[in-house]
Amino acid sequence: MAKSNIEAEIGPMRFRTAKERWAYLNKYKALYFISIPGILYFLLFKYVPLFGSVMAFQDYNIFKGYLGSPWVGLEHFQKMFQYTDFLRILKNTLLLAFYSLAISFPVPIILALLLNEIRKVFFKRVLQTVFYMPHFLSWVVIGGIAIEILSPRSGIVNNIITSMGFEPIYFMGEESYIRTILVSSGVWKDAGWGTIIYLAALTSINPELYEASEIDGAGRWKQTLSITLPALMPTITILFLLQIGHFMDFGFERVSIFLNTLNSGKGEILDTYIYTVGLLDRQYSYTTAIGLFKSVVGLVLIMTGNTLSKKMTGEGLY
Structure with missing residues (x-):
């Protein structure tokens, strides 16, 4: 079996030492740099906005923010x-x-x-x-x-x-x-x-x-x-x-x-x-x-x- 196939099956999580892991990451560093814009996109526009879901359980006030707005529990869902x-x-x-x-x-x-x-x-x-x-x-x-x-x-x-x-x-x-x-x-x-x-x-x-x-x-x-x-x-x-x-x-x-x-x-x-x-x-x-x-x-x-x-x-x- 080719070496690349072995690496694909074993994966970086099975490397025995940190030196081997860093060598593997350095070998494919171009791919990791290419993936950075996509990762940032999902973090900024998909995961960070999830914290805004707390507004569904508050009587949200734009001047008081998340910390100052009172909690109302499931009131909005009942109204819905x-x-x-x-x-x-x-x-x-x-x-x-x-x-x-x-x-x-x-x-x-x-x-x-x-x-x-x-x-x-x-x-x-x-x-x-x-x-x-x-x-x-x-x-x-x-x-x-x-x-x-x-x-x-x-x-x-x-x-x-x-x-x-x-x-x-x-x-x-x-x-x-x-x-x-x-x-x-x-x-x-x-x-x-x-x-x-x-x-x-x-x-x-x-x-x-x-x-x-x-x-x-x-x-x-x-x-x-x-x-x-x-x-x-x-x-x-x-x-x-x-x-x-x-x-x-x-x-x-x-x-x-x-x-x-x-x-x-x-x-x-x-x-x-x-x-x-x-x-x-x-x-x-x-x-x-x-x-x-x-x-x-x-x-x-x-x-x-x-x-x-x-x-x-x-x-x-x-």
């Missing part, structure tokens, strides 16, 4: 679940997250499989660019395009509806359409970008497997079911678990551009509610409790999903 509007907003968040997961997650997989079947490289690259481009547009631009397309006066959708003899529909002014608009706009924006990882995973599949299946008489559909999808399953599992962890984070900027008083009944989510109550009404402790609740739900979901995934497929995040 007793408030009628919160339960409605929680329902909206869960439904939108479920619809997005059920519809948005399979689309990049299907799109990657279709792009992988294109044999003309130039045509394939053009399509990839077309599908990727919406990802680089801000939600303000995406929202403006969607609102213009759905406009009751000049929108192309209503032009088609009126040309068929029907009355124009004010899509942005009716609650029944807002969830469809939010989910479909997200699919259009991110579906192409999500195919990148799947296309990269497809390149790692051994071509000899397809050649052997052709000899056995398998067609493209049979090859997809028997070779391609099983090979993609580890990647699909990991990405699915990561998305489950953000189940409650539908996105403030994604919803706020479409939200108005006419459709907020089914369109308002926890992120927009936190913005309204926390920043505009300055109820910092209450909205911190809501954010902590979201984080706990995400943690429970990802741990449950990871456990089930390891039992069913043998793949997991940890």
